Amino acid sequence: DAGVTQSPTHLIKTRGQHVTLRCSPISGHKSVSWYQQVLGQGPQFIFQYYEKEERGRGNFPDRFSARQFPNYSSELNVNALLLGDSALYLCASSLGPAGLSGYTFGSGTRLTVV
Amino acid sequence: GENVEQHPSTLSVQEGDSAVIKCTYSDSASNYFPWYKQELGKGPQLIIDIRSNVGEKKDQRIAVTLNKTAKHFSLHITETQPEDSAVYFCAASDTGANSKLTFGKGITLSVRP
Numbered sequence: 492d493a494g495v496t497q498s499p500t501h502l503i504k505t506r507g508q509h510v511t512l513r514c515s516p517i518s519g520h521k522s523v524s525w526y527q528q529v530l531g532q533g534p535q536f537i538f539q540y541y542e543k544e545e546r547g548r549g550n551f552p553d554r555f556s557a558r559q560f561p562n563y564s565s566e567l568n569v570n571a572l573l574l575g576d577s578a579l580y581l582c583a584s585s586l587g588p589a590g591l592s593g594y595t596f597g598s599g600t601r602l603t604v605v
Numbered sequence: 606g607e608n609v610e611q612h613p614s615t616l617s618v619q620e621g622d623s624a625v626i627k628c629t630y631s632d633s634a635s636n637y638f639p640w641y642k643q644e645l646g647k648g649p650q651l652i653i654d655i656r657s658n659v660g661e662k663k664d665q666r667i668a669v670t671l672n673k674t675a676k677h678f679s680l681h682i683t684e685t686q687p688e689d690s691a692v693y694f695c696a697a698s699d700t701g702a703n704s705k706l707t708f709g710k711g712i713t714l715s716v717r718p
Contacts (some may be wrong), residue, residue: 495648524705533611533694533708534649581648588704592711593639596648 493518495584495597496522503603509570510595512600516563516584522546523565524594525557534581535554572604607632611696611709618685620718626680628695628709635697638671638678643692653680657692685716 495516504510508568514521522541526534536549540559554570563584568575579601607630618624630638636657655662655669655678662669668681673687673707682689696706 496649526706531710533609533696533710534706536705536707539703541702541703547705588700588702593651593654594706595651596641598646598648 495582495595495598497580497582497597498518499600500598501601501603503605504572506574506604508572509551509568510572510602512567512569512580512582512602513530513581514565514567514584514597516565516582517595520584520586520595521563522585522587523563524583525565525567526583526596527551528576528599537567538539539588546588552581562586569602574604577602606665607697607707609707609709611695611712613709613712615713615715616638617715618716620675620687620716621663622685624680624682624685624689624714624716626693626712626714627677628679628694628697629677630676630697630707631676632634632697632699633676634699635707636700637698637704638669639696639697640669641694641708643694643711649694682714685714687716687718690714690716 524539525537528534538557539547543559557566557567579599581599583596586592639654643649671678692711696708698704
């Protein structure tokens with residue numbers, strides 16, 4: 492069985508640009524969540540989608556947006572990139588909300604903003 | 606919102622010894638507590654979790670204990686091996702429809718051969 496797949500694995504962008512990160516959940520999982528992990532810190536919650544509806548949003552600016560498609564894959568978009576957006580972006584899938592069924596994380600997309 | 610604190614930030618043990626990592630949380634509504642292991646260049650991997658209706662859970666060399674009254678939970682690794690060296694994160698969430706995981710800052714465990 493394929494795990495959670497994320498693309499691309501690494502990305503370098505310039506300040507002010509926008510970026511789209513992609514995630515495919517484990518087959519049968521209907522919930523996708525996005526986390527940002529800054530070096531040396533724990534992951535910080537950005538978004539959760541369940542059955543294509545936004546179920547939660549963390550304390551991130553409106554420059555961050557996401558969506559979930561009918562096949563349950565998801566995109567995270569970040570506009571007007573700042574140097575502080577440099578981080579590992581993790582996607583996690585689960586059957587349902589995290590508290591009811593555990594998360595499985597992908598290996599992440601390493602975003603560097605220069 | 607929930608606040609999860611993890612201590613110590615680094616831990617070094619001799620191979621074969623036991624390691625204990627402790628976390629505290631603030632929100633009494635939290636009732637799901639997973640532990641993740643993250644190796645370099647990889648995403649966090651769930652190693653064990655516990656729910657609030659259980660005080661202890663074991664899986665081979667790994668165990669987790671939960672004290673809801675004191676709002677703390679701990680990861681216990683026995684007979685440590687060099688491959689246990691990694692960053693370990695604790696997390697907490699409730700089980701509502703919009704639940705999300707709140708993570709601690711992580712601890713770097715080094716197992717000396």
